[in-house]
Amino acid sequence: MAFVELAGIQKQFGDVAAVDDFNLQVERGEFVSFLGPSGCGKTTTLRMIAGFEQPTAGTIVVDGVDITHRPPNQRNVGMVFQSYALFPNMNVADNIGFGLKVHKKPKEAIDRRVEELLTLIHLKGRGARFPYQLSGGQQQRVALARALAIEPQVLLLDEPLSALDAKIRVALRTEIRAIQRQLGITTVYVTHDQEEALSLSDRVVVMNDGRIEQIGSPSEIYNFPATSFVASFVGTLNLLAARVVDPSAGRLAVEGQEIRAAKPISGARSGEIVSVALRPESISLEEGPEGTNRLRGPVVDVSFLGSIVRLRIRLGDGPTVSLDTFNDPNLTLPPIGEAVTVSFPPEASLVLDQPAAAPGADVAAGD
Amino acid sequence: MRGRGSLWAWMIFGLGAAYFIVPLIATFEFSIRTKPDMFLAYRQVLADPKFGDGLWYSFIVGVLTIVVSLLIIVPTAYWVRLKVPRLRPIVEFVTLMPFVIPPIILVFGLIRIYSRQPLVLTATDIGSNVLLVAAYVVLSFPYMYRAVDTGLAAIDVRTLTEAAQSLGAGWARIILRLIFPNLRTALISGAFLTLAIVVGEYTIANFLARPAFGPYLSLLGQNQPFQPAAVSLISFGLTWLAMGMITFLGRGARTRVQVAGAR
């Protein structure tokens, strides 16, 4: 049985469903992320687990116990807030020890535990500092320690890194994951940053508009997106409109150039427009072996991104497709305007459920 | 605890409301005891030229006070924030001093100083009016400065100024066209507070022998039974109206001015 089970969770605000039909099972010790754009319901769901919102329907079960209607101060889940929410009138040690004090633990036990946690978050000796004397990253580490002090069953983090600088974000997220692994604590992490979600999680729950779009490992989400939303939200993606030529053979035409999908196309008839998703890294700047798909067009843009070079090729009248290639100083890149041929294997193209938003829209999303 | 209003909260609010409303009701009840006509007192008050004169005089003085006060305080607060932040504690202290001086001392001091050469202000009407406005401006300092300072804190004055300067604006233009408009709410609330103080003030107006509303009200209170009640309610109602207007006007202008790009 799963350690945390959310079944049929729904949250209505008036006649707006902020969260609808949310079902999830989290194993003990697992690190799960809720990923999605602002307003998708991920924070609301997290707050329902914490007890700050009451679900309109559904149940929340932790370690076999139904906590759906328990008040937030009796749930034994630890929460880390986006704004840290450290108590300004207490120093670091008192902040961390607050939960234990409230549970009437003896002073020595509290002091010991606070020392333990200070070491864990690499702030040993800073117990007497006050929140306003700390940097953002330090404050967030203290917030984490405060949540962990009461030895919660589940750790909840609500976009904990959004308020921090980019460099600190990367360093801190690695630290959070390391601590989580060390303690083996079941964790739910809410974020809108797909890079964070992919690099940290055992599994990712992609949400949109209150509903779950897909649940899977980071690799599954990235490489096998179930819907066009997931495909466009996670990672950079080329989304092309293609006309179905022969569904049973998987043949499509993009701006008049024919390509082949790896599998027959189900659910669409000849002549219909569907979306084809292509990851930039799966396209190569060469003719490729027999049987691969080829597209031809002039280069319109070359961007140097450090370890990656991204080229954009125009197809036909409007749409462009981006391809990523590893930086190689010895390789001469085609100048802008030159017509090139690019290729990709049939397996790299994903035919998705609905057509792209506008025909030929090139969605390089997820930046 | 944040349900549909706890019983506790309703009770407290109810008691508070009762405490505030009962005297007003009592005053109203008293004011309509006149015979034979219930609203006789109100009619008399409104017909009395001294009521209108007193109110009008105080209103004009109030407006003048607000204008002078703004002209002094806004550039000063702006300058302190921008150029001489080290002097800020001193300026703040000076603006808090009017709290410390009893008005009667202020007016006596002013009379003594400005009734002898070289600056004899008390001898003439104009001179006395000037003194009155000056005294009221001093009394308004704490409120005006606090309101303006808070308003300035909410907008990024430095960046706003630099942007304007890079576009070629001079100081006067910056203050008039940039600072004043962005301080709308702060200025309005400071202005109305000042107006309320001026219209209700008694001591200074009395000792300077000015025909203001405060002395009128006091005299009325000593001579007439019912009219003071009517006047009290009228002035209370007017103040309420004014305050309601501030809240209403202030609603739109409470946006923070974003000068920097996305954060």
Added chain:
Amino acid sequence: MASAMTPVSVRDAPPARPARRRPSWSWLGLVPFFLFSIAFMFLPIMFLVVGSFQDSEGQLTLENYADLSTGVIPNAFANSIEISAVTAIGGGLLGFLLAYSVILGGLPRFLRTALMTFSGVASNFAGVPLALAFIFTLGQAAILTAWLKTLGVDLYGSGFSLYTKIGLELVYMYFQFPLMVLIIAPALDGLRREWREAAENVGASSGQYWRHVAIPILMPSLMGAVILLFGNAFGAQATAFQLTGGTLNIVTLVISSQIRGDVQHNPGLGYAIAMGMVVIMAISIALYSVLQRRAERWLR
């Protein structure tokens, strides 16, 4: 937090000027302000200070200060301090509860707006109109007194009078509550929801949250507000005058009667008493400023 920009005047010095120094004429911009303050505030205060050292013939003397401990004056100070303290603490407590009820108590939004507007009005409704309003309510011939009598409660019979210290305290509350509401509302707003949630999250009950988190955070604002209320009550004069005809022995009334020459013509004594009042008020203001700064730092 403030941006980490260096002030423009320190970098990017225009090359034309060889030795770059921050121009120290900037304070000139404050001249109008200081001139005005000197002319219409400091000079009268100087007059007060000097006058307190003069007797009725204008000779320099310390007698006025010596006289501060004689006659009714110490009692006046005691009364003023008592009235101010009582209305500050009482008004502070009740004003806090009132503000809490509309801001955090879950009452409909329009009640909060109404209370704020009303507080803006009521905190200025002092002086003559207020005194009159209470006379109409609880004076001997007033409506509430009569109504209470029908309930069997004889106010004036059992020694209560509106025209005493207690009565004045009751009247002062009318502008002390609203003032407290106005001052403490921003602080209550600043009490972030996440603090409460963080406290609940680690197991605190509502009471524990208030005791360990909310009240300590609010304490500087609360204390500052109470001190401001104290000063406000101490300096009030017109209300007391209208209510008691100038007979109650409090500092502000004593000052005005001395200066007007009602009693012996010794304005110098009045000035000395006023100096005493100034000192008390100045201490209040200073304490208030210190507490405000502390509150600002925490509630940022």
